Amino acid sequence: MAKIDLSNISHSYNPNDTNPVYALNPFSMTWENGNRYAILGPSGCGKTTMLNIVSGLVRPSAGKILFDDKDVTDLKTEQRNIAQVFQFPVIYNTMTVFENLAFPLKCRDFSKAKIDERVNSVAETLNLKSFLNSPARKLTADQKQLISLGRGLVREDVAAVLMDEPLTVIDPDLKFRLRRNLKEINEQYKTTLVYVTHDQNEAMTFADNIIVMSEGEVVQTGSPKELFERPNTTFVGYFIGSPAMNLFDSEATSENTVKINSTIIKTNTNLSNLKTKNIKLGIRSEFIKIAKDQNENLVDVNVLKVEDFGNYKLITAKMDNFEIKSKINRETEIPGEKIKLHIPAEKCCIYENNKLI
Amino acid sequence: MNKLYIFLKYFFIVVWTVFVVAPFLWALTTSFKDFQSVNGGVTYIPWVDFEPNLEGWKVLIKSPAKGGVDIVEPYFNSLFVTCTASLISIILGTLSAYALSRYTFKAGFVKNNDITFFFISQRIMPPIVLSIPFFLFLSSINLLDSLTGLIVVYIVLLMPIAVWIMVDFFNKVPREIDETALIDGCNPYQAFLKVVLPNSIPGLIVAGMFCIIFGWIDFFFAFILTFTEVQLLPVKIVALNSSVTPWWSLSASALVSVAPLIIVAFIVERYLSKGNLSGAIK
Numbered sequence: 252m253a254k255i256d257l258s259n260i261s262h263s264y265n266p267n268d269t270n271p272v273y274a275l276n277p278f279s280m281t282w283e284n285g286n287r288y289a290i291l292g293p294s295g296c297g298k299t300t301m302l303n304i305v306s307g308l309v310r311p312s313a314g315k316i317l318f319d320d321k322d323v324t325d326l327k328t329e330q331r332n333i334a335q336v337f338q339f340p341v342i343y344n345t346m347t348v349f350e351n352l353a354f355p356l357k358c359r360d361f362s363k364a365k366i367d368e369r370v371n372s373v374a375e376t377l378n379l380k381s382f383l384n385s386p387a388r389k390l391t392a393d394q395k396q397l398i399s400l401g402r403g404l405v406r407e408d409v410a411a412v413l414m415d416e417p418l419t420v421i422d423p424d425l426k427f428r429l430r431r432n433l434k435e436i437n438e439q440y441k442t443t444l445v446y447v448t449h450d451q452n453e454a455m456t457f458a459d460n461i462i463v464m465s466e467g468e469v470v471q472t473g474s475p476k477e478l479f480e481r482p483n484t485t486f487v488g489y490f491i492g493s494p495a496m497n498l499f500d501s502e503a504t505s506e507n508t509v510k511i512n513s514t515i516i517k518t519n520t521n522l523s524n525l526k527t528k529n530i531k532l533g534i535r536s537e538f539i540k541i542a543k544d545q546n547e548n549l550v551d552v553n554v555l556k557v558e559d560f561g562n563y564k565l566i567t568a569k570m571d572n573f574e575i576k577s578k579i580n581r582e583t584e585i586p587g588e589k590i591k592l593h594i595p596a597e598k599c600c601i602y603e604n605n606k607l608i
Numbered sequence: 609m610n611k612l613y614i615f616l617k618y619f620f621i622v623v624w625t626v627f628v629v630a631p632f633l634w635a636l637t638t639s640f641k642d643f644q645s646v647n648g649g650v651t652y653i654p655w656v657d658f659e660p661n662l663e664g665w666k667v668l669i670k671s672p673a674k675g676g677v678d679i680v681e682p683y684f685n686s687l688f689v690t691c692t693a694s695l696i697s698i699i700l701g702t703l704s705a706y707a708l709s710r711y712t713f714k715a716g717f718v719k720n721n722d723i724t725f726f727f728i729s730q731r732i733m734p735p736i737v738l739s740i741p742f743f744l745f746l747s748s749i750n751l752l753d754s755l756t757g758l759i760v761v762y763i764v765l766l767m768p769i770a771v772w773i774m775v776d777f778f779n780k781v782p783r784e785i786d787e788t789a790l791i792d793g794c795n796p797y798q799a800f801l802k803v804v805l806p807n808s809i810p811g812l813i814v815a816g817m818f819c820i821i822f823g824w825i826d827f828f829f830a831f832i833l834t835f836t837e838v839q840l841l842p843v844k845i846v847a848l849n850s851s852v853t854p855w856w857s858l859s860a861s862a863l864v865s866v867a868p869l870i871i872v873a874f875i876v877e878r879y880l881s882k883g884n885l886s887g888a889i890k
Binding site for chain 1: 785
């Protein structure tokens with residue numbers, strides 16, 4: 252277990268070309284010992300590159316990686332004591348389940364007694380105990396993935412367990428249980444877990460810190476709540492949450508109000524230092540409710556459709572040329588086609604050039 | 609419909625079996641015949657149609673002084689040359705194939721695929737093109753008419769096959785296997801030996817089979833590069849022929865020369881049918 256520092260890391264797969272394309276733009280980050288991190292972003296945004304840099308499969312074009320303040324940038328993968336689980340199960344076909352799980356320990360010359368103890372304990376956690384002596388290639392895909400996970404967890408002293416969308420091949424029921432297992436393992440052994448995913452629900456339920464990436468850039472790091480309520484960029488607002496954040500082109504009218512079409516909306520943001528006119532107001536549909544007795548921040552809308560999702564209703568409405576979505580209680584009655592919605596000032600996020608101010 | 613299908617299936621299997629087995633049976637009966645029974649009309653069944661004798665077989669182990677053509681020594685020469693050359697080709701071929709599959713090589717416009725193709729292009733050339741260079745090369749290092757010289761030449765001929773098969777095989781073994789082994793604490797050599805290689809045994813067996821077949825059946829280079837000191841089986845069998853074709857001993861020698869390949873085929877077939885060739889990685 253270790254604290255992992257990524258300092259000014261950047262990576263390009265063609266660094267010597269005249270116009271290198273960066274898979275990862277420079278960033279710095281610290282992963283504290285024993286925490287759970289999720290790296291979240293669409294496909295091809297550099298998540299896997301980031302993991303491979305930490306595990307040493309890829310050497311970054313620039314920057315340093317420190318494990319507990321020790322520079323490991325030039326250390327080879329096998330010297331870093333890291334565990335990595337890939338998207339598809341990787342097992343050693345010619346070995347039994349036991350040999351598979353014992354392999355990382357054998358490579359590091361652990362004693363036989365220690366190996367037996369660790370393998371049994373991990374097999375217990377992952378429900379693999381009854382298969383220990385079967386050939387690993389005979390197992391089903393999700394059991395094979397458990398073996399991959401097990402090989403990551405079998406070393407107690409591992410600096411971090413990196414997981415690259417590890418639960419893709421596992422069915423939803425088991426997925427849920429495994430995520431809980433992983434959380435328990437993290438709480439019990441204080442293993443740093445890093446979990447790459449493109450599924451926001453997976454990230455939100457698993458991690459206490461989420462790193463959102465887009466096009467090779469780390470756009471925001473924070474707790475699920477922070478990401479949800481104060482997205483740093485319009486991308487994060489759009490990417491996190493379902494439905495995506497409501498975003499409206501607007502213009503600043505005073506130091507704390509903006510105008511969307513003709514409606515004035517009050518915000519808690521200080522708008523006196525704006526440099527451009529490219530302003531967007533963002534608000535989560537969860538915070539928009541049907542107006543009751545409020546007398547400001549009201550918008551007149553035409554309801555287009557109401558979808559009942561069982562635990563909530565989603566109103567899609569037209570506000571002049573913009574579409575607005577509001578998540579309301581199931582029980583709430585919608586008074587008619589023309590309604591007033593309330594946008595709470597404290598929940599408004601203002602974006603200048605798509606960045607939060 | 610179903611019955612018709614079963615009938616057709618067995619019908620074709622029977623036809624095919626006859627097609628494959630008949631020449632062997634023909635060779636087998638002929639090997640026990642003598643001049644009389646071969647030239648005295650068509651006969652099939654020993655003791656009924658003709659009186660079997662072992663002359664055709666005895667000739668193969670009798671020394672030339674006693675009127676035989678001793679194929680025992682050429683037989684073991686062939687075995688030795690084929691096995692040694694195949695083994696070395698497989699070892700070298702597997703190592704180069706792994707490198708070609710996992711690392712990027714670049715020399716000007718020449719890249720991995722071009723190098724792989726270069727290997728196999730050696731086999732596209734008609735062998736006659738290579739005969740003079742090989743002859744001159746072996747004579748310059750004094751290895752003409754020697755087992756070592758033949759082994760060197762066979763390695764050149766067989767290694768492209770090993771490389772070609774193994775590159776394809778390694779490309780199908782996911783890189784993640786190597787990466788996982790590295791993460792689990794192996795160095796690259798251990799990752800190759802402990803993890804990738806055991807996973808590639810089916811590929812090794814297929815490559816080995818092809819090397820053994822192509823090495824064993826080669827007549828051309830064995831004929832050109834040897835004279836009196838060393839002889840390989842195919843050359844010796846051809847030497848059996850004389851003005852009166854000795855069908856009996858030719859048949860017998862054909863059977864003994866094909867025997868090792870039949871054994872190889874049985875081993876490989878058993879191995880392949882176990883389903884071990886299927887890449888059970890994903």
